[in-house]
Amino acid sequence: MSDNKAVRFWPKLKAQAKKIPILLLAFALGFFLKWAVTSVPHTQENGHRPIAQGPEKVWTCSMHPQIRLPKPGLCPICNMELIPLSADESDTVVGMRQLTVSESAAKLMEIEVAPVERKYVTAAVRMVGKVDYDETKLAYITARVPGRLDRLYVDYTGVPVKKGDHMVYLYSPELISAQEELLQAIQAVKNIQDTELNVMREMTEATLKAAREKLRLWGLTAEQVAEIERTGKVRDHLTIYAPIGGIVIDKNAVEQKYVDTGTRLYTIADLSHIWVKLDAYESDLQWLRYGQQVEFTTVSYPGEIFRGVISFIDPVLNEKTRTVKIRVNVPNPEGKLKPGMFVKAVVHSRVAAGGRVMHPDLAGKWICPMHPEVIKSDPGKCDICEMPLVRTETLGYVAADPQKVHKPLVVPASAALVTGTRAIVYVQLPDANKPTFEGREIVLGPKAGDYYLVRSGLKEGEFVVVRGNFKIDAELQLNAAPSMMTPH
Numbered sequence: 274m275s276d277n278k279a280v281r282f283w284p285k286l287k288a289q290a291k292k293i294p295i296l297l298l299a300f301a302l303g304f305f306l307k308w309a310v311t312s313v314p315h316t317q318e319n320g321h322r323p324i325a326q327g328p329e330k331v332w333t334c335s336m337h338p339q340i341r342l343p344k345p346g347l348c349p350i351c352n353m354e355l356i357p358l359s360a361d362e363s364d365t366v367v368g369m370r371q372l373t374v375s376e377s378a379a380k381l382m383e384i385e386v387a388p389v390e391r392k393y394v395t396a397a398v399r400m401v402g403k404v405d406y407d408e409t410k411l412a413y414i415t416a417r418v419p420g421r422l423d424r425l426y427v428d429y430t431g432v433p434v435k436k437g438d439h440m441v442y443l444y445s446p447e448l449i450s451a452q453e454e455l456l457q458a459i460q461a462v463k464n465i466q467d468t469e470l471n472v473m474r475e476m477t478e479a480t481l482k483a484a485r486e487k488l489r490l491w492g493l494t495a496e497q498v499a500e501i502e503r504t505g506k507v508r509d510h511l512t513i514y515a516p517i518g519g520i521v522i523d524k525n526a527v528e529q530k531y532v533d534t535g536t537r538l539y540t541i542a543d544l545s546h547i548w549v550k551l552d553a554y555e556s557d558l559q560w561l562r563y564g565q566q567v568e569f570t571t572v573s574y575p576g577e578i579f580r581g582v583i584s585f586i587d588p589v590l591n592e593k594t595r596t597v598k599i600r601v602n603v604p605n606p607e608g609k610l611k612p613g614m615f616v617k618a619v620v621h622s623r624v625a626a627g628g629r630v631m632h633p634d635l636a637g638k639w640i641c642p643m644h645p646e647v648i649k650s651d652p653g654k655c656d657i658c659e660m661p662l663v664r665t666e667t668l669g670y671v672a673a674d675p676q677k678v679h680k681p682l683v684v685p686a687s688a689a690l691v692t693g694t695r696a697i698v699y700v701q702l703p704d705a706n707k708p709t710f711e712g713r714e715i716v717l718g719p720k721a722g723d724y725y726l727v728r729s730g731l732k733e734g735e736f737v738v739v740r741g742n743f744k745i746d747a748e749l750q751l752n753a754a755p756s757m758m759t760p761h
Contacts, residue, residue: 715730
């Protein structure tokens with residue numbers, strides 16, 4: 274551009290620049306008037322404002338529900354677009370430990386409550402184990418004199434025998450000498466019948482008595498000894514008989530084998546009465562007592578229930594399995610239960626206040642500490658072992674008078690949110706206009722079936738949430754309020 278043209282253009286440019294502020298001012302005035310017209314509500318003919326059509330909407334973030342704003346926009350935390358809340362959702366009020374919802378919201382959350390009450394509850398203790406021999410029903414057949422086994426009447430295991438059945442035919446030189454001593458003692462008694470020396474007569478009769486007792490202790494029956502005395506003949510073999518009836522479960526005898534005194538020949542087990550050994554977890558020991566009834570089933574007889582009585586609780590815990598052995602006495606008259614069978618058992622314990630166990634059949638009774646089947650109404654001695662009977666209360670049972678037994682304070686197990694160190698329940702406040710639930714930390718006792726025993730924190734008659742409590746807790750967590758996992 275030449276100098277002359279520049280001189281002519283400059284005055285025009287200065288004139289246009291003076292007009293720009295005026296245009297900007299006019300544009301701002303127009304925008305303000307338009308906003309004022311749209312923001313002022315229209316009036317009716319009488320000059321009054323119209324009635325509001327509904328409540329103002331509240332906008333929130335789907336990722337951060339604690340954000341509540343009166344107009345749409347972006348979330349100040351995650352920058353997501355806000356969404357409107359419905360009327361029911363906007364009615365939700367979150368306090369420090371309380372949550373208030375509308376009736377419809379409570380129905381959508383499927384909230385159910387149950388009362389805190391005092392009543393007797395039943396704890397079901399489930400265990401597994403197997404059938405075993407009753408050690409008190411085992412018998413060992415041993416050689417009472419040294420000799421040679423010339424014949425075995427029972428030559429394999431598993432043979433059922435009865436008491437008095439012959440088992441072994443034994444040759445013993447020492448037995449012959451003992452029989453000779455018996456015959457000589459008998460002859461000596463005959464020779465001094467006419468003597469007037471009482472001392473000699475007494476000594477001879479004592480010798481005869483000792484010879485008979487020696488043969489009896491060696492295994493000869495009274496009939497065998499009487500036959501030797503009647504015939505005057507010495508027997509070179511001894512027949513050993515079964516002391517009890519049962520099944521031969523072990524055999525160490527072999528024909529033509531020489532044995533010493535005390536050598537075990539057979540083991541016989543009486544299976545008309547067996548033991549069931551169960552494994553109980555240490556957490557279930559508080560519900561198990563000596564003398565309780567046990568029900569169990571087996572794979573071999575599905576649907577058939579067998580019953581027994583707890584006769585022993587092992588005082589030592591297995592450190593590897595964290596279980597304790599429970600021994601159950603079980604009658605087996607038909608022989609259905611065989612050692613080695615696996616069983617599934619259950620014990621139903623009725624629980625009173627303080628976690629004590631109730632048993633109506635044992636209340637106020639006396640029981641033998643060795644034989645639980647011996648139960649009497651008065652003190653005395655056991656008919657089997659002659660040990661003094663003990664009161665059932667000393668074994669952990671409650672007193673005989675049911676009126677003196679307090680009922681425990683319990684809540685349904687589904688009401689408690691247990692974290693391992695704390696237990697939280699949500700209590701419905703009774704005087705609130707809308708469903709209001711308050712989180713409360715309580716101290717629980719042991720679990721008995723579908724209930725928890727309550728140590729402290731609740732009162733009888735209060736209502737706790739048994740369904741939907743996780744939803745209430747989640748709402749409190751989302752709103753950064755104290756909850757199950759965040760106590761502070």
